[in-house]
Amino acid sequence: MKTGDATRVLRTLGWSIHRDETGDKGATYALPDRIVRIVYGIRPLPQTAQFEAVFSLSTPAFSAACLTIDPEGSAYAPLVAASKGYKDRAPDIVEHHIRQASDAVLAWAEAQDLDQALRARADLPSSAPGAAPIWHLAALALRGDLDRLSRYQDSFEAGDRLGFVPYITRDHIDRAVLLARRSERTPEQALRGAGRAGPGGLCAALSRLRTALGQRAKVRRPGRDT
Numbered sequence: 001m002k003t004g005d006a007t008r009v010l011r012t013l014g015w016s017i018h019r020d021e022t023g024d025k026g027a028t029y030a031l032p033d034r035i036v037r038i039v040y041g042i043r044p045l046p047q048t049a050q051f052e053a054v055f056s057l058s059t060p061a062f063s064a065a066c067l068t069i070d071p072e073g074s075a076y077a078p079l080v081a082a083s084k085g086y087k088d089r090a091p092d093i094v095e096h097h098i099r100q101a102s103d104a105v106l107a108w109a110e111a112q113d114l115d116q117a118l119r120a121r122a123d124l125p126s127s128a129p130g131a132a133p134i135w136h137l138a139a140l141a142l143r144g145d146l147d148r149l150s151r152y153q154d155s156f157e158a159g160d161r162l163g164f165v166p167y168i169t170r171d172h173i174d175r176a177v178l179l180a181r182r183s184e185r186t187p188e189q190a191l192r193g194a195g196r197a198g199p200g201g202l203c204a205a206l207s208r209l210r211t212a213l214g215q216r217a218k219v220r221r222p223g224r225d226t
Contacts, residue, residue, distance in 0.1 A: 001093045003041045006051065009098040010040075028076075029106065034059050036109040037076060040101075042093050050089040051097050056081040057109045062118070065138035069175045073134055080117045082108060118142060126152070127163030137172060141179040149177045 003025060007017055015027040015038075029036040040053040056078035066077035086104060088097050121139035124132055140149055155162050156170045 001042060001049070001095075001098075006040065006042055006093070006098050009095050010102065013099065013102050015102070029102075029109075031106070031109060034079075034109060034112075034114065035063070035076075036105060037078070038105055045089070048089050048091055049093045050087055051093050051101055052085060052087050053101060053105065054082065054085040055105050055108070057112060059114065061142065062138060065142055065179060066134050068179055069137050069141070069172055070134045073131065077131070077135060077138065079114070079121065079135075080112045125163070127165075129165060133164055133168050134172070137176040138179075141176045142183070144180050144183060146177065146180050149173065149180055153177060 007025060007027075010027050011017060015029050017025070017027050019026060024039045025041060026037060026039045034057050036055065036057050038053045038055040040051070043050045043052055058077055058079045062079045063075065063077045066073060067075060086101055088101060090097060118139050121135045122143050122145065124136040124139075126133065126136070128136060137149070152162065152173045153170070156173055161168075
């Protein structure tokens with residue numbers, strides 16, 4: 001089996017296929033309140049082959065918040081990334097191995113605590129590298145932490161960047177503040193809201209994410225890789 005064969009199996013299991021920003025094969029799966037994403041492939045080895053995948057999850061609300069704050073960023077923003085990838089080695093990778101991998105990734109995703117994940121993103125330091133500052137600002141906005149976001153505004157106004165990476169501007173902070181002010185729901189509702197809007201709402205959100213993922217297949221800008 002080659003990667004293209006694995007793609008066909010994943011499609012039959014309900015995964016939607018795309019390519020990520022670097023051109024690697026990726027797939028997304030809609031669970032009731034979260035979106036799971038994998039980047040995968042089959043690597044030939046001497047005498048064997050190995051199915052490999054790295055994976056993460058998000059919610060439509062979190063990815064949308066990140067894109068609102070940074071309109072030039074990725075359409076998909078990971079809320080939780082698995083600390084270890086998935087690997088399965090066998091003399092020949094067959095459909096059974098792909099089904100096992102899908103089951104394992106979805107089980108991992110369902111076990112993650114979304115509220116804890118949002119708190120972890122909100123607790124990131126302002127000096128975090130790469131795309132992490134956008135995740136941090138989005139989490140603060142979804143949690144309604146106007147106090148901290150307002151302090152960021154005041155510091156930027158005074159010329160203190162608080163260690164934020166160079167691409168973060170006052171505009172990013174202002175958009176996060178506006179997003180936090182627009183939300184009148186609790187942090188938990190804000191995090192899950194787009195994912196619990198019913199099958200139609202989730203499908204629409206996923207459709208927009210998939211379209212954007214396809215349109216944004218490009219190399220990340222320097223300083224924003226993770």
